[in-house]
Amino acid sequence: MNNIISDEIVVQVTDMKVYFDIDKRKFARTGRKVVRAVDGVSFDLRKGEILSLVGESGSGKTTTGKAILQLVPVTSGEVKFNGAPVSKEKAMLKAFRQKAQMIYQDPYQSLNPRLNILDIIAEPLDVNHLAGTEKERMGKVCSALETAGLTPPEDFLYRYPYELSGGQRQRVVVAGAMIMDPDFIVADEPVSMLDASIRTSILRLMLEMRDKTGVSYLFITHDLSLAWLISDRIAIMYLGKIMEIGPAEEIIKNGIHPYTRALTKIMPVPGVNKDKERIVLEGETPDASIEMTGCRFCGRCPVAMAECSEKEPEFKMAGPEHLVACHRFSEA
Amino acid sequence: MKLLEVNHLQTYFDTSHGVLKAVDDVSFDLEYGESLGLVGESGCGKSTTALSICKLLPKEGRINGGEILIEGQDMASLSDDEIRKHRWADVSIIFQGAMNALNPVMNVGDQIGEAMILHEGITKDEADKRAADLLELVEIPRERIANYPHEFSGGMKQRVMIAMALACNPKIVIGDEPTTALDVMVQAQILNLLEKLRRELNMGLILITHDLSILGETCDKIAVMYAGRIMEMGTADDIFNHAMHPYTQKLIECFPNIEKAKIIPEGIKGAPPNMLEVPEGCAFHPRCDKACDVCMHSRPEPREISAAHVVACHLADAEVDHE
Numbered sequence: 001m002n003n004i005i006s007d008e009i010v011v012q013v014t015d016m017k018v019y020f021d022i023d024k025r026k027f028a029r030t031g032r033k034v035v036r037a038v039d040g041v042s043f044d045l046r047k048g049e050i051l052s053l054v055g056e057s058g059s060g061k062t063t064t065g066k067a068i069l070q071l072v073p074v075t076s077g078e079v080k081f082n083g084a085p086v087s088k089e090k091a092m093l094k095a096f097r098q099k100a101q102m103i104y105q106d107p108y109q110s111l112n113p114r115l116n117i118l119d120i121i122a123e124p125l126d127v128n129h130l131a132g133t134e135k136e137r138m139g140k141v142c143s144a145l146e147t148a149g150l151t152p153p154e155d156f157l158y159r160y161p162y163e164l165s166g167g168q169r170q171r172v173v174v175a176g177a178m179i180m181d182p183d184f185i186v187a188d189e190p191v192s193m194l195d196a197s198i199r200t201s202i203l204r205l206m207l208e209m210r211d212k213t214g215v216s217y218l219f220i221t222h223d224l225s226l227a228w229l230i231s232d233r234i235a236i237m238y239l240g241k242i243m244e245i246g247p248a249e250e251i252i253k254n255g256i257h258p259y260t261r262a263l264t265k266i267m268p269v270p271g272v273n274k275d276k277e278r279i280v281l282e283g284e285t286p287d288a289s290i291e292m293t294g295c296r297f298c299g300r301c302p303v304a305m306a307e308c309s310e311k312e313p314e315f316k317m318a319g320p321e322h323l324v325a326c327h328r329f330s331e332a
Numbered sequence: 333m334k335l336l337e338v339n340h341l342q343t344y345f346d347t348s349h350g351v352l353k354a355v356d357d358v359s360f361d362l363e364y365g366e367s368l369g370l371v372g373e374s375g376c377g378k379s380t381t382a383l384s385i386c387k388l389l390p391k392e393g394r395i396n397g398g399e400i401l402i403e404g405q406d407m408a409s410l411s412d413d414e415i416r417k418h419r420w421a422d423v424s425i426i427f428q429g430a431m432n433a434l435n436p437v438m439n440v441g442d443q444i445g446e447a448m449i450l451h452e453g454i455t456k457d458e459a460d461k462r463a464a465d466l467l468e469l470v471e472i473p474r475e476r477i478a479n480y481p482h483e484f485s486g487g488m489k490q491r492v493m494i495a496m497a498l499a500c501n502p503k504i505v506i507g508d509e510p511t512t513a514l515d516v517m518v519q520a521q522i523l524n525l526l527e528k529l530r531r532e533l534n535m536g537l538i539l540i541t542h543d544l545s546i547l548g549e550t551c552d553k554i555a556v557m558y559a560g561r562i563m564e565m566g567t568a569d570d571i572f573n574h575a576m577h578p579y580t581q582k583l584i585e586c587f588p589n590i591e592k593a594k595i596i597p598e599g600i601k602g603a604p605p606n607m608l609e610v611p612e613g614c615a616f617h618p619r620c621d622k623a624c625d626v627c628m629h630s631r632p633e634p635r636e637i638s639a640a641h642v643v644a645c646h647l648a649d650a651e652v653d654h655e
Contacts, residue, residue, distance in 0.1 A: 056515040056516065056517060057486075057515055165603040166603075167603055168603075195373040195374055195542065195603075195604065196373065196542065196543075196544070196583060196586040196587060197373060197582065197583060197586055197599055197600035197604070197619075198599065198600075198603060199586060199599065200586050200596055200597045200598065200599035201598075201599040203596050204596050204598070204599070207596065222515065222516060223516075224516070225545075225587075225588040225589075225590055226588055228588060228590055228594070229588040229594060229596055230596070249594075252590055253590075262517065263516065263517070266516060266517065266519075266520040267516075267590065268543070268545035268546045268548070268549065268587075269545060269548070269589055269590065269591060270544055270545040270548060270572060270584050270587040270589055271548050271572045271573075271589070271591070272548045272568045272569050272572050272573065273548050273549045280517065280520045280521050280524055281517050282521075284485045284486070284487050284488075284515070284517070284518060285515070
């Protein structure tokens, strides 16, 4: 699997922060609140690589994906795409967005119900004036449908989303994302709305596309076992920060951060595990608008020390490409 | 006497496009303190089965045939007025999506107590006290009884839903995707809680889910549903380690297993059928790799392979491989 990945870095994110101002004046006496959805995230994504961002709701994984694509304003930090910083400048942004696409979670909501499949998939071509003739446009859409496994494509061109099943809709979404021949795709929970029997076929399709075109994916999911299955590397997020990042196999089997270990321990395995002792963290992810010093996880951490609530842990090397932010861990 | 016996249940919906057989000849039973997992893809009839047991079907739905015996008494034949006495007292249900299932303008204590006051005619004070006890049982501080739903997190709302289901000491609790909308950590907390309550209160638990992988940790028995029928039913060991039905086998493969090789499975070709046009013969045959002539024409009846292990597949005994 790994031979497709080259050393070329497609996306480089450096200390990215996304803060949302929540004006509470309308309802409460308290002052302004800031939600630190993403609070200093850095990672590289290589050509042909699949990196999963895993976290619970409110961990900032979706916001990270959207911020890279400049779909939400970035408060600070830098995003580089193919070596050049992504800016808000219009022409630059337009060129960037041709090569960086997004696959959304719910194919029942992400397809325009009033357009037929041909127009939905051709929309990026139309917007960017990339299809000269009607024949060219049709040809491109047909080949996109075919690669997305919707064959024969002629059967789908003039149908509307409501005529398709959930799996077929998600294939349309993938075809639409791939028609611009992107270098980078943010896939935000692309299979969580699909039935188990359909899910794997969409994952296979995404992998096929990667093998064929060398596209890189940022795969956002709450499902750690899915992340293990599809990705080369996994980053575990908690309250806007990456706690641990490393090769998928390493994170699952030899995770170091207490949060990673808690997640891997409760990961359901299809099999009889009645006697398995489930160590479950208490409580839920705290409010991201509360300012915290120290490690964000220390309130729920089973092995927290005094230091943890005072000082924020830095990343330490735990192995090749394996970084962990935890005071408990000391480099060998 | 069995706690719950469902025999040849048929639940049909009258739609403008014809009769939809959401549940078509489903049979299973449940003992005190036992947990049964009902698993299947969307539209397979698992939730309709649950709603039929509580007789909470929408007005288009009707129980066309079969029996639902709770301690020997048939629920299916009771009128709406008669069933009301049994609902909550005998069987209660925890709905999916706790975020939307609670009344936003009523504090949780009143919501939990409501069923007790109506069913048992106790006073408000008694109801409050019992509601507070129930909150404690689901691991929420009893002082929070006067709080409103918006003051709770998602996981705590689901706990309130569980407390509510337990209000009248039911014999059977049905959890309809009780953890689907929750985070993984909270899901594990809720499943642990349900397990604990089942043991302590010796109640029958039916857990409905699309996520087969959580059932191995929580259920004694598992029934796999497809297109309104039970395809295979057995102990968790039968289903996970000795599955006989091609659908069960494929479905298990679809869930990533970190204890096995990292290969993305093929999945199952096609999509679940439109329930108005269920294929003739075995409903699964168009998606089945092993389908042969007989599967296209005759519907396989459930057959007992070993004690408690039932399979509805023509090919099942051809490859008995019980070690």
